[in-house]
Structures are given as C-alpha cells and as structure tokens.
Amino acid sequence: MSDSNGHYVVVLAGGISHERDVSLRSGRRVADALTAAGHRVVLRDPDAGLLPFLAKERPDVVFPALHGSSGEDGSLLDLLQALGVPTVGSTGASARRAWSKPVASSLIADIGLAVPESIVLSHEAFRELGAASVLQVVHSALEGDLVVKPASGGSAQGVSIVVDSNDLPRAMVEAFTYADVAVVERRVVGTEIAVAVVDTGDGPRALTPVEIEPTDGVYSFQARYNAGETTFYAPSRRGEDVIESVKDAAVLAHRTLGLRDLSRVDFIVDDDGTPWFLEANVIPGLTETSLVPLAIEASGTDAPTIYGGLVSAAAARASIRTP
Ligand SMILES: Nc1ncnc2c1ncn2[C@@H]1O[C@H](COP(=O)(O)OP(=O)(O)O)[C@@H](O)[C@H]1O
Ligand SMILES: [Mg+2]
Structure with a gap:
C-alpha cells in the first residue's frame, strides 16, 4: 500500500475484562498486520485517559481488539460513535444483540436456523x-x-x-x-465449526470454515490458547455440502444480527449436517492460535490485506459522513 493510503490507526487492546490477556495478544497481531499494510499504528490500552486521548488525537480509524466487556458489550463502541471516531467492526447497538447469547439465539431461531433448546x-x-x-x-x-x-x-x-x-x-x-x-x-453432538465473516466494502462473505477438534474433546480456555491442544481443519473435513451450508448460515446470522465488518459465528454441525448456532462474536480472537487468522490464511489471503481492508472501509465511512 502506498503511503498516501496509509491511515493513523489506534488499535485498542487489553482492558479489564476476563479476556484481557487474550485481547493483548490479539491487539499485537492486529498492530503488526496493519503496520505491514502501511498504516501508522498506535497500540493503546483502554483506561481513564483513552477518551480524552482519542478526542485530542482524532485518529483516522480505531480498531478495537477488545474481547468481552467493554468492547464486545457495546459500551465503548457507543462512546466511539458519540465521539465521531470511525471504528472497525459492529456498532454498539448490534454488538449488544450478539453479546447477549439468549438475545442472539432468539433472533437467529426466528429466521429458522437451528438453535439448541x-x-x-x-x-x-x-x-x-x-x-x-x-x-x-x-x-x-x-x-x-x-x-x-x-x-x-x-x-x-x-x-x-x-x-x-x-x-x-x-x-x-x-x-x-x-x-x-x-x-x-x-448439548449438541457433532463437529464444531467456526466461520469468520468479513466485509471489506462489497458485502459480507464467509471465509473458509474452520473445524475444531480439541485433543481432550472440549474446546476449553486451555484448549484455545495453548498451541497443540487443538487440531484445526481448514477447510473442514465435513465435505462441500456442510461447508456451503455453514457458510450460508454464518452470513445469514451476521446479517440478521446487523453486524458490520467482521464477526465469527460458531456452530456445531450434527451428524445430519444441520449447523446449530452457538453464538456470534463481534470482536473475535485474533491471536496467533485464534480461528479468524487461520480462516484468513486458509482463504488464500493474509492479515494485512483483510485488516487493512477493514480499516479502509471504516475510513471511507467517515469520509461519506463529512459534508
Ligand atoms: N449447546 C452446545 N452443545 C455442545 N457444545 C457446546 C454448546 N454450547 C457451547 N459448547 C461448547 O462450549 C464452547 C464455548 O461455548 P460458547 O457458547 O461458544 O461460549 P464462548 O463465548 O465462551 O466461546 C464452544 O466452543 C463449544 O465447544
Ligand atoms: Mg464461542
């Protein structure tokens, strides 16, 4: 990317949620990828100085890599919108629909996708x-x-x-x-498959679905963040029909919840090939062992291209709003 396309991006990572450490790892990866894409990147932990910092600095784009509250619960996203800072990812209002698993599940059940009782x-x-x-x-x-x-x-x-x-x-x-x-x-018995949905300006599309096979059978915290605890298959071994239906279900879920830019929708696909919706994540893990980076790689692209595309799309939204 040429310098003229480079933006000033503040990547937010850390926070005080239960997922602080995961977020710090995600944030570092995003910052590296955006730097490689030619952007000027500042990595910032959200704290009492953050909002005044953003109000003064006026970065071109904020990229929140904050899992859990206050990122995924929509609080900070509302504040960023109120500040008028272009932000990668969902709005606060749509993040809240996904943040509450019962709310997300009922909206997804209403459109006819399978949701566990x-x-x-x-x-x-x-x-x-x-x-x-x-x-x-x-x-x-x-x-x-x-x-x-x-x-x-x-x-x-x-x-x-x-x-x-x-x-x-x-x-x-x-x-x-x-x-x-x-x-x-x-409990749904079947194959766990996660689908990253990305929209860099031409509509949401599903990346290659990633099948998850934890060594001890449960995709626990431990299995997620320790290399070697889980085997991933991208694409999934479940065959073309399942892959297509899980991709369609993921895009439908993303649209139904009104999500923007990036999400990861998690399913368990049963023996009949039915994808059961578990949840949608508006700020999915982006660490070195996370699913979205795997899906990006399996889709034949790379993190600088995808995250850079998201930043450009967010910056373009800002320029549309400016009179
Ligand atoms: N209904 C279910 N049937 C089978 N396994 C499930 C079900 N719900 C959750 N799990 C397992 O628990 C994990 C975590 O659940 P999930 O709802 O995705 O919460 P989190 O937001 O913590 O990822 C999933 O990755 C999956 O392995
Ligand atoms: Mg999950």
Missing part, C-alpha cells in the same frame, strides 16, 4: 424460586447432556458441560461467577 435463568430467579425446584424443571425439559454458560462473555470461561446431573448446581454457580444470567442448553 435452552432455559435462561437470572441469578435472582434462581435464588427466588429455589435452586432445587428450578433444576428439577430444567432436567425434565432438557434431556441428555447439558451445557451451562454465562449469558455473555467468551473464551469458554464459566462454560461447563454437564453429563452427570449432580454436577448441574456447581455448573450454575460457575456460570454466575461470570454473569448475572446463565444459559442452560442442550
């Missing part, structure tokens, strides 16, 4: 109605193995797979450590 429980309701009787209803409604997770958050933190019903109370307590609302849902 679930019961959503606030900590308050759980206490008010009594754990024992609540869990009894949960058991009779959802058969088989269960997955318990915080209603928002990422990196599989607070997520438990419950095979023995005696473990359900502990799984609820674990989920409530991370959020005030927990989701209990049917």
